Amino acid sequence: MKRAFWALPVPIAILALWSLAVDRDWILLLPHPLEVFMAMIDFTFGLFYDDAYSGSLVRHLLASTGRVLSGFGIAAAVAIPLGILLARYEKVSAALEPVLGVLRPIPVTAWVPLVLIIFGLGTKSAVILIFIGSFFPILINTMAGVKRVPTRLLEAAAMLGTSENEVLYKVILPSALPSIFAGMRIALGLAWVVVVVGETVGVPTGLGSVITEAREVSRTEVIVTGMVFIGMAGLVSDKLLGWGMKRALGKRPLLSTT
Amino acid sequence: MAVDLRGVSKRYPGGQVEALRALDLPIGDGEFVCLVGASGCGKSTLLRIVAGFEHATSGEVLVRGKPVTGPGPDRGVVFQDYGLFPWLSVAENVAYGPRQRRMAKERVAPIVDRFLEMVGLARFRDRFPHELSGGMQQRVAIARVLANDPAVLLMDEPFGALDSLTRQTLQEELRKVWQELKPTVILVTHSVEEAVYLADRVVVMGGGPNHGVPGHVKKIVKVAIDHPRDVTSPEFNLLKRELLDAIHGHES
Secondary structure (H helix, E strand, O other): OHHHHHHOHHHHHHHHHHHHHHHOOOOOOOOOHHHHHHHHHHHHHOOOOOOOOOOOHHHHHHHHHHHHHHHHHHHHHHHHHHHHHHHHOHHHHHHHHHHHHHHOOOOHHHHHHHHHHHHOOOHHHHHHHHHHHHHHHHHHHHHHHHHOOOHHHHHHHHHOOOOOOHHHHHHHHHHHHHHHHHHHHHHHHHHHHHHHHHHHOOOOOOHHHHHHHHHHOOOHHHHHHHHHHHHHHHHHHHHHHHHHHHHHHOOOOOOOOO | OOEEEEEEEEOOOOOOOOOEEEEEEEEOOOOEEEEEEOOOOOHHHHHHHHHOOOOOOEEEEEEOOEEOOOOOOOEEEEOOOOOOOOOOOHHHHHHHHHHHOOOOHHHHHHHHHHHHHHOOOHHHOOOOHHHOOHHHHHHHHHHHHHOOOOOEEEEEOOOOOOOHHHHHHHHHHHHHHHHHHOOEEEEEOOOHHHHHHHOOEEEEEEEEHHHOEEEEEEEEEEOOOOOOOOOOOHHHHHHHHHHHHHHHOOOO
16 A cells, blocks of 8 residues: 555656646647546547547557567567577577577668568568567577576486486476566567557557557547557556466476576 | 496596596495595596586496496486475475386375485475575485485585584484485595595595696595494594595605
């Protein structure tokens, strides 16, 4: 409860300063918090305005979430096994590291033009961009986690009769799990960034398309509404991922990463 | 013969000095052998070669007549830092070896119970390693290798990280376990007292990179005192003195 008490003043101050800034015309064209609030209600339930945005939250949210989950899911499915291979097999790493080294610094935004030309405007491009954005955080963290598996635990497993194949499931994966999870968390956050980037470039659905279209008709309160929902969606998905990981582990302690 | 070291030499790639040269050491079934010696004499290296974590440059190690080619469940290792799996409970750690050998759950359970009972941790079976003290974790590690019924127990300064009271308790418990099960044990230690308290034979090693000569066996001392040994008795202390002289003295 104490925590809730401390959590209140800053948002209230921001809202107060915001309404003051609008009332006094310090910043022109900024929508009033109340306008945004009304727009959020209307966007969610469609009670007030009956325009293109009314009651469309679920449709856009589902579209964005679907893209995030597909891109992120495919990235995890490829990057985790690949990260393990790269960290464990010298030859795999020698073969792939130069290519990955060049691809890694290319920002997702630099992929946008090429991806759009090849795959066109639409969901496919958005998912591919999310895949690219989520891939490297998961790959790098998986590799780091696998490389950091304590030698002692590998020795312990070996002297207890663990075969080469089983050591992956018995020791390497459990040891690397905290690092893999950390990578997935970063990647999911990035996926929400990338979905908005993807959707601003001409997909008719999704929260990113909502704010882009609202700009064209100068509906600032809709833009802010879209931004708030993107923030909330990112927050909720991060919490859900954390909760899911906790559930999957039960109360098993993991290797501490210190 | 439980373990037979035949002309074991070890040279690290690029190393100027050999870590070990032409070392012979036969160890009988059920024998408790302690390796002592100054730092760098190669006693831990020797143990790791028997464990199969490192390979001899020349010579061979036979365990029950079979040459060692890598780590295996016939040689249980107890590490100074325990090496328990943090995500497995105490009971799961002890069950790990037998389960790895595809032993049925119903057959593993009594084994786990028996060895946890033996090391006095039956009440802690569902705890995780990080919830236990160092001494308790080392007891789990000992139970874990005993559950695998190894031909030889290799212990690398197993009590080196523990405070002196816990250390004494564990030495006594290990002595009791050994008297009950009579496993073959090779234990590396810095403590001459620990060696004289536990061993049938104490192997003093010397040399190493700091001395410009390869690690080798300096002296082997039989300890013919009945268990439990009184660390304050004259005969105990005479042996201690003899060993300390051998460790620090010049080559004879």
